[in-house]
Amino acid sequence: MLLRIGYLSFFTKTPSLLAHHRPRFPRRLLRYCSLNPENGALGTTNRFSMSQFTRLSTAEALIREPISAEALPLSSKAKKKARREAPEAVLKHKLDMCSKNGDVVEALRLYDEARAKGVPLAQHHYNVLLYLCSSCGDLWLERGFEIFRQMGVDKVAPNEATFTSLARLAVAKEDPEMAFDLVKQMKGCDIAPKLRSYGPALFGFCRKRMADEAYEVDAHMAESGVSAEEPELSALLKVSAETKRADKVYELLHRLRATVRQVAEETAGVVEDWFGSEKAAEVGEVNWDVSRVKEGVVKGGGGWHGQGWLGSGEWRVVRTEMDQTGMCQSCNEKLVCIDIDPKETENFATSLTKLACEREVKADFMQFQEWLQRRGPFDAVIDGANVGLVNQNNFSFFQLNSVVNQLRQMSPLKRLPLVILHRSRVTGGPSQKPNNKKLLEGWKKSGALYATPPGSNDDWYWLYAAVSCKCLLVTNDEMRDHLFQLLGTSFFPRWKEKHQVRLTVSRRGPALHMPPPYSIVIQESELGNWHVPTVVDDDLEKPRLWVCATRPRDASSAHL
Numbered sequence: 147m148l149l150r151i152g153y154l155s156f157f158t159k160t161p162s163l164l165a166h167h168r169p170r171f172p173r174r175l176l177r178y179c180s181l182n183p184e185n186g187a188l189g190t191t192n193r194f195s196m197s198q199f200t201r202l203s204t205a206e207a208l209i210r211e212p213i214s215a216e217a218l219p220l221s222s223k224a225k226k227k228a229r230r231e232a233p234e235a236v237l238k239h240k241l242d243m244c245s246k247n248g249d250v251v252e253a254l255r256l257y258d259e260a261r262a263k264g265v266p267l268a269q270h271h272y273n274v275l276l277y278l279c280s281s282c283g284d285l286w287l288e289r290g291f292e293i294f295r296q297m298g299v300d301k302v303a304p305n306e307a308t309f310t311s312l313a314r315l316a317v318a319k320e321d322p323e324m325a326f327d328l329v330k331q332m333k334g335c336d337i338a339p340k341l342r343s344y345g346p347a348l349f350g351f352c353r354k355r356m357a358d359e360a361y362e363v364d365a366h367m368a369e370s371g372v373s374a375e376e377p378e379l380s381a382l383l384k385v386s387a388e389t390k391r392a393d394k395v396y397e398l399l400h401r402l403r404a405t406v407r408q409v410a411e412e413t414a415g416v417v418e419d420w421f422g423s424e425k426a427a428e429v430g431e432v433n434w435d436v437s438r439v440k441e442g443v444v445k446g447g448g449g450w451h452g453q454g455w456l457g458s459g460e461w462r463v464v465r466t467e468m469d470q471t472g473m474c475q476s477c478n479e480k481l482v483c484i485d486i487d488p489k490e491t492e493n494f495a496t497s498l499t500k501l502a503c504e505r506e507v508k509a510d511f512m513q514f515q516e517w518l519q520r521r522g523p524f525d526a527v528i529d530g531a532n533v534g535l536v537n538q539n540n541f542s543f544f545q546l547n548s549v550v551n552q553l554r555q556m557s558p559l560k561r562l563p564l565v566i567l568h569r570s571r572v573t574g575g576p577s578q579k580p581n582n583k584k585l586l587e588g589w590k591k592s593g594a595l596y597a598t599p600p601g602s603n604d605d606w607y608w609l610y611a612a613v614s615c616k617c618l619l620v621t622n623d624e625m626r627d628h629l630f631q632l633l634g635t636s637f638f639p640r641w642k643e644k645h646q647v648r649l650t651v652s653r654r655g656p657a658l659h660m661p662p663p664y665s666i667v668i669q670e671s672e673l674g675n676w677h678v679p680t681v682v683d684d685d686l687e688k689p690r691l692w693v694c695a696t697r698p699r700d701a702s703s704a705h706l
Contacts, residue, residue, distance in 0.1 A: 326363055407668065498613060525617050533622075617645070
């Protein structure tokens with residue numbers, strides 16, 4: 147009766163688990179078993195091996211010792227649910243919502259409640275609280291510092307976000323010195339500061355017109371490998387102008403020229419204020435070395451010389467436009483087209499290949515490179531997907547073909563441009579219509595069409611083709627997304643400016659907007675005049691405004 151006793155014992159102890167844990171014995175095993183009515187012993191009707199008997203005995207033992215619900219292992223789903231419903235996880239979610247809504251009052255209430263209940267706080271909890279205290283006004287500054295002290299008591303290690311929030315708290319207390327000290331402490335903690343880590347101290351010093359301290363922060367950034375961007379450079383330019391540091395103004399204008407190229411409206415206002423100041427009128431060489439200035443222009447590639455302020459007297463500052471040739475409509479000085487070093491283009495193509503092979507199927511991209519080497523070079527490359535969809539709800543092969551024909555007419559040898567299209571555009575949808583199919587077959591036969599493979603990002607293909615062929619690229623893609631940020635080089639915007647052709651579409655059809663014959667970048671002329679371009683939106687019909695700063699020609703010509 148062992149089996150029967152086993153079942154009865156299990157049922158009486160844990161009846162609710164019977165349905166889930168009822169043992170099942172294989173039929174081939176049970177047919178060997180019989181019950182002896184005299185003694186209840188387990189008998190055999192056939193040969194029954196000792197190993198089979200041992201396995202059966204083990205099964206009986208398991209039946210007589212049922213597993214409690216608490217001892218059962220949790221499923222992965224149950225584990226996730228337990229983690230999600232843990233007090234610290236619930237607190238994290240609620241604090242994140244407070245951060246999203248800027249609700250510092252509710253965040254502090256949750257913090258106090260968690261402390262009272264003994265809920266453990268981690269780094270993320272503290273960082274959210276510090277961020278809110280530093281972002282929501284002076285009323286919460288002391289609570290922020292109090293929370294940071296508690297973070298130390300709880301032995302929770304700070305990170306870059308912690309120090310950045312503390313620096314913001316310090317600047318809110320009008321203490322940029324403390325903010326800078328905090329950045330210095332980061333290095334001692336083996337934490338690499340970011341640009342945002344320096345912002346509170348730098349902007350704090352600039353607002354208080356503490357120029358030397360601001361320059362010290364700027365130098366510390368450079369030592370840490372952190373590059374200033376337009377907001378930081380604009381703040382440094384403004385404090386330099388306000389404290390009459392003409393040499394620093396000159397240096398910062400050139401840093402803006404090298405890194406920003408075109409300035410935002412706020413920076414343009416700072417530039418105008420400088421040129422309109424008394425100090426700007428006082429500085430400048432009257433009898434400068436012409437040969438040295440020309441040498442500086444040649445070494446710099448054109449558009450600047452770096453020899454300091456030239457000329458004397460008050461500046462005439464206006465907003466103006468350039469004509470199609472680059473002639474200033476205010477002073478009639480012609481802007482130059484700054485050369486690109488061929489070696490830079492070669493290096494850029496190499497880095498582009500490396501990135502593409504890391505993110506695409508390497509064999510596919512290498513196959514494209516080999517194809518391009520056999521078929522190229524081309525006079526122009528077309529981002530087919532972009533061009534076919536400009537001002538269109540559905541992809542237009544007619545529009546794409548119109549652009550192809552325009553570029554063919556412009557080509558000195560009347561060559562077709564290279565059209566890059568994803569394979570799905572070539573094999574599906576509108577491509578199967580007779581006229582479109584004929585177009586595609588013609589381009590393919592002429593070696594002017596490349597279909598990128600499934601799963602690929604065709605951006606890598608058309609960009610590489612245009613760079614390696616040193617030719618025009620037709621696309622309205624502004625190339626600002628993550629993919630292009632990976633290129634991380636000042637060369638890319640300069641290359642775009644000289645090679646990107648944009649497109650507008652009207653009732654008369656698509657119109658091509660060729661790259662300007664001059665460089666849209668801050669320019670310093672050999673006569674000491676300055677032209678500073680402002681940023682425009684993506685409206686190709688809207689003219690770009692420039693800040694034109696000139697001195698009287700007779701004063702500027704006194705060196706001749």
